[in-house]
Each structure stands twice: as structure tokens, then as C-alpha cells.
Amino acid sequence: MRGSCELDLLVFLHRHPRTLLTNERLAAFVGYEMKQVAKSIEAFIDAGVLERTQNAIHAARMYVLVLNGPGDGGLKALLKLASTRTGRRDILQILRPGQLQTAVDITQGKRRLHAIA
């Protein structure tokens, strides 16, 4: 997990675990540039948490989030945390430490994440 696009895409896919969309519509739903979303998708596919149909004829792709692996419990907990505004902000603070206001925030954020995951 490297940034907000990946987090928000993951949250979207968690709410819509089987989604049939074009890249443009997916990017619009998530609210990021198409290139950024495409990059995040590739990262998830590489990590084995996302499956995508491969069909050159179709503009739309079926994306299926796969969260059945043994190590996916932590990811589920992360998604639960990310589903709230505060939780999302906490996670983003961890992912983007440069934007944090104090070192205390970082420590608190990390503690919360550890407690959940």
C-alpha cells in the first residue's frame, strides 16, 4: 500500500467486490487519474488480491477482489478502519508521514493500525 489511490481503490473494490467497469468509469468512481488507477490495479493483481478478465474486445473489465488468503485478515481489518473518515485519515497519515503535523500523531496512528491489524 503506497498511497491514497491504492487505499481508495481498495475500499471501492471492497464495497463492490465484483465490478464490471471500463477503466474510465472506475477512475471516475474512485476519483483519481486513470493512469494512477491503472497502476494501482496492476499492483493489486501482482499482489494476488485482485483478478481481472482479459479480453481485448471488451472495453469493460470484470474486477474481482479476492480476500480469502491466509494473510488477508489484516487487510480486511485495514479496510474496516478505512471505511470511516477518521480511520482513512489515520491510514493516510501513516502512508504519507511527511504530511503529519507531529511525531505524536505518527506514533498514535501506528498504534491504532497495529491494534487493528
Next chain:
Amino acid sequence: MQSPDSRTQKISAPEPDLVRTGIAGLDDILNGGIPRGNVILVEGLIGAGKTTLGVEFVYRGASLFDEPGIIVVFEVSPDKLMRDALRFGWDLRKLEQQGRLKIVFTTRDVLRQELQQADSVLLEEAASIGARRIFIDGVARLVGGTGTPDSRSGFHVLTEGLQRENLTAILAAEASSFDGNSSTSLPEESIADTVIRIKMEDSQRAIVRSLEVVKSRGQDFQMGRHSFRIINGRGIQVYRRVQAPRKPSRDRAAALEPTTRLTTGIPGLDEMTNGGYFVGSTTVVAGISGVGKSVMGLQFIAEGARRGERSLMLSLDEQVEQIMRNASTIGIDLPALMKSGLVRVEYEPPQEIEVDVHFHHIEELVKEFKPKRVLIDSLSTYGSSLGTTGRIFRDFFHALVALMKEYQIVAVYNHENPEMLGMNSMMGSFAMSSLVDNIILMNWIELGDSFRVGMTIAKTRASQVNRTTHECEVLDGHGMRVLPRALPAPKQPFSNYASLVSRTPERRSTKVEPDESGE
């Protein structure tokens, strides 16, 4: 040229392969289900219950009939759909994990393009789990808006795509212009095989839901608008409209048992009714409030229990606890009778009675409890709730009478006649005495400075009737009894009076000779 025989020969059509929806009551209306492969258009306003109906169709298929299914949504996210389904006890997530359900989120544009392609990703998904059912929520704006040529064409493309896979499909369409009298129809209706219209209507400030099968290719179905409810923990329950014809046996059952009578439980009344009420008969006890109708009814119920017969009392006027208290004052231990399983007392508040729903409850009670006696207290409360001038009340009562006859139940209906002294008509504005076998009139009769109770058998079908008015009394701890015609002095018996029910009773000027029985 055809011979007369060949012309009159009945054509035996093949039995259709019906898909049972699994939605309570709906398959009855559809005479078993919907022909496999039909595309069903479900139309209705926002909040009418289209999504619930579609999701239940797929859920029941996957969980009850081993028919996996697909749900396609455009606006609502699948996790919310799953959350809402849990309210009804439908665990969609579990079905997904078991590979019997897939919920696909997409857009209308994508779906339209998908279904135009022979190798649709969506239909491949359906095929991968062996899906037999599909629900697509929100097809009205699939292409260009409702009712436009584009939308009709888009809808056609959609149905063709679904038919390629022989999926039985429910397509929910939001229709914003249905009102009670409108014959407006969506152009998509002509393409769909089955059309179900769902309505929400204002009825006496309450909102009631109803459903109508407008058409369904390849099958017969029960026409008209049927009520339905969305019930927490269960889902949709459709209640066949009360006027809809039931199985033919119901109307043929009027007199299966022509001789057996059930005793009334009122000392003296059995003699007046030649031994009691006929099995399968309908009796109305009419009289003003307080005259003793409910007491009579309770004794009728208790008499059944004493004889080991199951008895059901349905009250719209008093709650069960109040009825128990009333019963105890006349020596009937109602809680004990209920505990024994021979007596069941049900109370239903009369406010906002939905006639189809109410009739369904009674029908289910009768089927389940199998009573030999039923007391309904009272008809007049139905009248104030449903109105007596239209057809609804009469149709409801007709259905009730037919139900009781089918199950060979002796049914007694209390009816409050508003006239305090005497009666100008037996049933007032309830014009249905022709449906009733026995009518017992209960009257206040003012003699001297007191009101006494008079009972007259005004009508008994298939029996000789003696229309003499008898006096009754209700004693604490004992209940009601009919007094003998001759009473010891100083009380003057009714036989010493004339015109008892005419509001102006008069003492007879000459002594009345005793009749043959010595009374």
C-alpha cells in the same frame, strides 16, 4: 374437413417448465411459478419493493431450488445490498462464498454494450456458476430514458442477450406515473414476457402495497391486484386478493355433512334450533351492544372444548386478556381451555385492516388449527373498517363463509345492530343476510322499569323455525340461558305480551292458552 369429434377434442398442451419464485404467496397467484426463460419486468415507484422482490427471487432460487443466480446493480453498492438482505435473514455473502450467487456492480452503458456482444463477460460470469436466474435492478434508464424508441430498442437487446442463456430474469424498472386509474404502460411491457406492476397507495392515510400480474406469456395466472407486505425477518408475503377464486372444492363444500349439528352451549337454545347449528353453517347473532352476544359466543366456544372440539375465537373488539376476564365472570376458565390446546383466541386490531392480509391470516389459522367452531366478534367492526356500501365487505364475507364451509366449520358471527329497542332490519346496512344460514336476533325489551333480553330465531336454513321470542338471562358464574316460556309469578312471561320486537310491547288482554308442549 374436421370431424365434430376432432373439433371438440381437447388439445393437451405440454406442461410448462415453471420456475418457482419461492416468494410466499406469489407462486399461488402465478399458478405455480413463471415459465423458465421468461423475462419479467417489475415496475413500480421508488420504495415500492422492486429490489426486495428481485433479490428474493434470486436468493430463493439459490437457497431453495438449487438454481444459482446473478444480481446486477447500478446504483446501490453490493455491501449495502447484502446488509439490507440480512434484515430478511438472507445471507447473500454466504451464497457468494458457496459459489451460488454473484453480485455484479456495473453501469448501464457497460451492461448495454455487454449484452450486445455474443461473448459477454457478464453472461460468462453467469455461466461459470451455472446461473439460472438473474436480477437486474434499474433497467428503466438503461438506454436514453423510459419510453423512448432508444430505450425500447435497448431493452430488446437486453432481453435477447438474456434469452441466449435461457436465464429467467427479473428486470426492475422505476415507473413514476402509475396511479390507480391510469392505463399508462411502458413500451418495454410489450417486449417483456411477464409484467408485474407494484403499487403503493394511500388508503385512509395508510400506505398499502399491491401487486398485479399484467401479463405472463405461456401460463395462466390470477388476475387483479393482490396485496403484499415486506416483512422483517421473512421478506415478501403476497396475499391473494380476497375476491380471487379459490379451488373449486371450496364452493362445492356447502353441505358435505347434511345432518350433524353442534350444540350451541346455551341452555335452551339447542331446543330452539332443533339441536344446534348444522356443521358448515353460518350463524349471525345480531343485537345491540351489551345484549349478550359475546357471552353467547364464549359459551359456544367453551361448549366445543367441553366436547373435545377445537374452537377458534377471532376478536376485533376486545383484546385476549379482556376476553379472559369476561369469560371468568360467567364461569369459563378460558386460559385453561387455551392451554389445553382446544381453544385459540386471536385478537386483531381493527384499525387499518387490509382485507387480503386479514383474510390470509384467517385462512392460515383455519388450515393450521383446524377448528370445528369459529366465533368472529364482530362483523360490525369489519363494517366500520371496510365500509358496508361497496363490494369489499360483501366479497370478504362471501370468501369467509366459503372458507368455513370448505372446512366444515360451524361459524358464528356477532353483529352489533345499533337499534336499542326493536329492530327495523336484521342486519342493518350489511346487506348479506342471504349468505347466512341462521340469524338470531337479540333485543332489549322494556317491561315495567327494566330492560329484559329477548331472543328470536329469525332465520334457520334447512330447519323448521319457531319464531317465538324467548327471554334470556345472564347469571354471574353461569352465563346465558334461555328461560322457559312460562315463568312463575310475579314475573310476567313474554308469552303474556304481544309485539315484543316492535318497540311497543303490550300485555295481551286475554290469557294465552298453553301450547302442546305444556308451556
